[in-house]
Amino acid sequence: MLDITFIRSNREIVKQGMLNKGEPTADAVDEVIKKDETWRQLVTEIGTLRAESNSRAREIGILMGQGKKEEAQNLIRETGEVKEKIKELEKSLDVIQKERDTLLYQIPNVPDESVPVGKTDEDNVVFSAWGEPLQQEWRLPHWELASEKNWLDFERGSKVAGAGFPFYVGALARLQRSLINFFLNEAVLHGFTEIQPPYFVNEDSARGTGQIPDKEDMMYTVPGDGFFAIPTAEVPVTNFHRDEIIEMKDMPVYYCAYTPCWRREAGSYGADVRGLNRLHQFDKVELVKFVHPDESDGELERLREYAESLLQKLDLPYRTLLMCTGDMGFTQTKKYDLEVWSPGQKRWLEVSSCSNFGSFQARRMQLRFRNEKGKTEILHTLNGSGLALPRVVASILETYQTESGDLKIPEVLIPFMGTDRV
RNA sequence: GGAGAGAUGGCUGAGUGGUCGAAAGCGCUCCCCUGCUAAGGGAGUAUACUCCAAAAGGGUAUCGAGGGUUCGAAUCCCUCUCUCUCCGCCA
Numbered sequence: 001m002l003d004i005t006f007i008r009s010n011r012e013i014v015k016q017g018m019l020n021k022g023e024p025t026a027d028a029v030d031e032v033i034k035k036d037e038t039w040r041q042l043v044t045e046i047g048t049l050r051a052e053s054n055s056r057a058r059e060i061g062i063l064m065g066q067g068k069k070e071e072a073q074n075l076i077r078e079t080g081e082v083k084e085k086i087k088e089l090e091k092s093l094d095v096i097q098k099e100r101d102t103l104l105y106q107i108p109n110v111p112d113e114s115v116p117v118g119k120t121d122e123d124n125v126v127f128s129a130w131g132e133p134l135q136q137e138w139r140l141p142h143w144e145l146a147s148e149k150n151w152l153d154f155e156r157g158s159k160v161a162g163a164g165f166p167f168y169v170g171a172l173a174r175l176q177r178s179l180i181n182f183f184l185n186e187a188v189l190h191g192f193t194e195i196q197p198p199y200f201v202n203e204d205s206a207r208g209t210g211q212i213p214d215k216e217d218m219m220y221t222v223p224g225d226g227f228f229a230i231p232t233a234e235v236p237v238t239n240f241h242r243d244e245i246i247e248m249k250d251m252p253v254y255y256c257a258y259t260p261c262w263r264r265e266a267g268s269y270g271a272d273v274r275g276l277n278r279l280h281q282f283d284k285v286e287l288v289k290f291v292h293p294d295e296s297d298g299e300l301e302r303l304r305e306y307a308e309s310l311l312q313k314l315d316l317p318y319r320t321l322l323m324c325t326g327d328m329g330f331t332q333t334k335k336y337d338l339e340v341w342s343p344g345q346k347r348w349l350e351v352s353s354c355s356n357f358g359s360f361q362a363r364r365m366q367l368r369f370r371n372e373k374g375k376t377e378i379l380h381t382l383n384g385s386g387l388a389l390p391r392v393v394a395s396i397l398e399t400y401q402t403e404s405g406d407l408k409i410p411e412v413l414i415p416f417m418g419t420d421r422v
Numbered sequence: 423g424g425a426g427a428g429a430u431g432g433c434u435g436a437g438u439g440g441u442c443g444a445a446a447g448c449g450c451u452c453c454c455c456u457g458c459u460a461a462g463g464g465a466g467u468a469u470a471c472u473c474c475a476a477a478a479g480g481g482u483a484u485c486g487a488g489g490g491u492u493c494g495a496a497u498c499c500c501u502c503u504c505u506c507u508c509c510g511c512c513a
Contacts, residue, residue, distance in 0.1 A: 043472055047482040054482090057494040061440035064493095076493045083493080245469090366470090374451090376469075 001364045002107055003378075004036050004100075010110075017110035020117050020325035028106045035100040042093045049086045053079060105213060109360040111325045112297075112334040118324030125324070127336060130308065131317025134343035134399060141344035142397035143275030146172060148405065149422075152275070164265065164273070164280035171407075171422040175396070176283060176389055178416030180258050183285040183310065183386055187256035190306055192287060195257050197236035200227035205239040208365040210331045220262045229262040233286035234383045241290060242365040245376055251369055252299070253290040256386065258283065276390035277349065283389040289382040290367070293359065296380035300356040303384045304336045307352045310387055314410045316395050317341040319348060333358045336384075340391060344398035349391040354384030 007014050007029060015026035056079050063072040116125050146152035151172035157165045168176055188194055206212045206228050211219060220229040230236055237257050246253060261284050268278055276282075287306070291299045304320065311318045323335040335355040339348035359378040362368070368376045400408045409417045 040472070043482080047472065050483085051481055053493080057492095058441050060493050064440070072493080079493050374467095 001104055001360060002109065003359070003363060004032070004104065007107070008033055008036065014107065014110055017325075018108055020111055021108050021328070021330070022119060022326040023108065028103050032100060032103040032107065035096060035103060039093065039096045039100050042089055042096060046086060046089050046093060049082055049089070053082050053086065056082075108330040109333050109358060111328065111332075112356070115328065115334050116322065116324045117326075119326040120324075121327050123324040124327055124337075125322045127320040127322040128308075129317075129319040130312060131315070131341070133317045133341040135346070136343070138403055139344045139398055139401060141275060142342075142394040144344075145397050145401050145405070145407070146275070149407075162280065164278070166276075166279065171417075172393070174417060175409075175413070176393060178413045179389055179392060180283060180285065181416050182413060184256060184258055186310060186313075187285065187287060187386055190254075192254040192256035195237065195240070195255050197230075197233055197240070197257050197259060199230055199236075199259060200225075201230055201235050201239065202226060203228075205235055205242070208239045208242050209235045209361055210364065211235060214330065217266060218263055220264060230259060231263045232261050232284065233257040233259040234288060237286060237288045238361060238367075238381055238383065239365065241367050244367065246290060246367075246369040246379065248370050248372065251290065251292055251379070252295065255288045256285060257288075258285045260284075261388075274345075276394040277345075279390055285386050285389075287384050287386045290362075290369075291380050291382065292369070292371075293377070293380050296356050296358060296382060299380075299382055300334060300336075300354060303382055304338075304354045307338055307354055307384050307386050311338065311340060311351070311392075313412050314392070314396070316392070316399055316410075318351075329355075331355075331357050331360050333360070338385075338387075340395040342391075342395050342398055344394075344401075349395060351387045351391045351395075352385040355382060357381045357383075 002014065011029060011033065015029045018026040018029065056075055060072050060075050060079075063069075063075070116123060118124070143152065149171070151169055153167040153169055154163075157163075157167050160167075184194055200222060203212065203226060206216070206219070211228070211231065216228075219231050221227065222229065228235075236259075237255050240255070241253070260281055262281050265273075265278060265280060272278055287303060289299055289303065308318070308320065318338055318340045321337045321339065323332075323337060328335045332355040335353060337350050338352035338354070340351045342349050358380055361381045362378045367379060367381070369379045371377045396410060397407065400410060402408060407422050409420050409422065414420050
């Protein structure tokens with residue numbers, strides 16, 4: 001949610017940003033400003049009437065205290081009219097406010113100036129690249145190697161849960177656990193505080209990070225309890241401080257969390273969903289930052305660099321994309337995607353997405369800090385994957401496989417795996 | 423799941439229909455005094471919205487949340503949420 005005051009004084013910028021993000025029109029901006037004007041008028045009017053009603057009530061109290069019942073009765077009679085008027089206006093205010101807020105929720109965050117304007121993923125910019133993508137023809141896609149080794153069981157996954165819920169078996173299960181440990185250890189070394197969040201959240205939390213209204217279809221729900229299965233740890237971790245004021249001395253706040261993630265992924269098909277490319281449940285280590293508004297630009301770059309360093313330590317070639325306005329999503333001001341090379345499929349796989357949300361999420365959540373002057377101020381949030389597991393696993397299976405059909409273990413994972421080859 | 427108790431400002435904790443946004447204490451900030459790592463005195467110290475060009479300053483709302491009664495509610499009524507205690511169940 002954008003600040004209505006910001007929208008009022010930056011009408012054209014907000015409109016342009018909305019169009020750049022691919023919204024068909026930016027009419028909501030004009031409408032919300034109009035609604036807000038009416039809203040403010042009503043608030044002022046109601047305030048005045050309430051002031052009057054309050055002062056009369058106080059007078060009545062004093063008269064009663066002095067035993068002047070007659071005079072008090074007169075005043076009480078007169079007050080009825082004001083009360084009626086207030087009730088009436090309050091009803092209108094309620095309606096207007098709902099209309100205003102609905103519009104407000106429809107206006108996306110404004111892209112940063114450094115973000116390229118574009119419509120689709122074709123317009124994303126390759127920001128950087130690292131490593132030499134392997135091209136040998138003998139490399140098998142990860143699902144073939146995994147099948148030969150009995151490491152992945154999609155059939156039983158379907159039987160037990162459904163499509164997109166595979167079992168990881170034996171060495172591959174251990175490899176995932178090793179990656180989780182590696183990622184968490186690295187994050188803690190870089191100053192992130194490790195937390196284990198709930199895997200289900202309530203509606204308020206889903207709204208706080210912007211999953212609703214808009215993207216509730218992406219989440220699994222728990223019937224009867226009103227819970228959503230988290231689509232990413234971002235949801236519970238960012239909501240950790242919802243409705244709180246963080247002291248300046250405690251800023252910036254960095255968290256990392258490992259969780260499974262559940263996504264319905266309605267409408268996905270084809271090669272996209274082969275093997276580990278796209279699942280309904282996957283593991284991820286997520287990084288979340290709460291920072292001073294002046295710092296968020298730099299913090300995004302450091303977040304990106306940190307995520308990249310993980311791929312470098314695993315020695316997996318990757319490239320970093322700077323997402324264009326049309327492909328970046330509703331809530332972000334700027335976003336990088338990290339894509340790892342999949343030599344068995346000869347394609348890039350997204351394994352991390354690092355985003356700056358500015359004050360957009362924080363405002364919804366009333367997530368504030370006490371600034372230098374002791375005033376409360378909405379802070380900025382960022383998050384990034386560090387990293388999403390299945391595609392990293394896929395890339396490892398394809399990058400580290402030998403021509404004889406074994407799998408070498410990336411050096412940094414050997415301590416966790418207890419072996420250098422499986 | 424059953425029974426009971428409770429939810430007040432950064433914290434502790436008063437307040438059961440009338441100048442209560444809320445006593446007092448603690449903490450914190452500033453000032454004064456004090457020649458010493460103590461003590462004393464004074465002032466200040468919630469959040470959101472809104473009016474005003476802005477500052478100063480007004481106004482409104484908020485005592486877990488929502489609704490109700492009333493001229494007036496932290497205080498009465500209803501619903502919900504959460505916390506604690508005891509019992510049951512349990513990884």
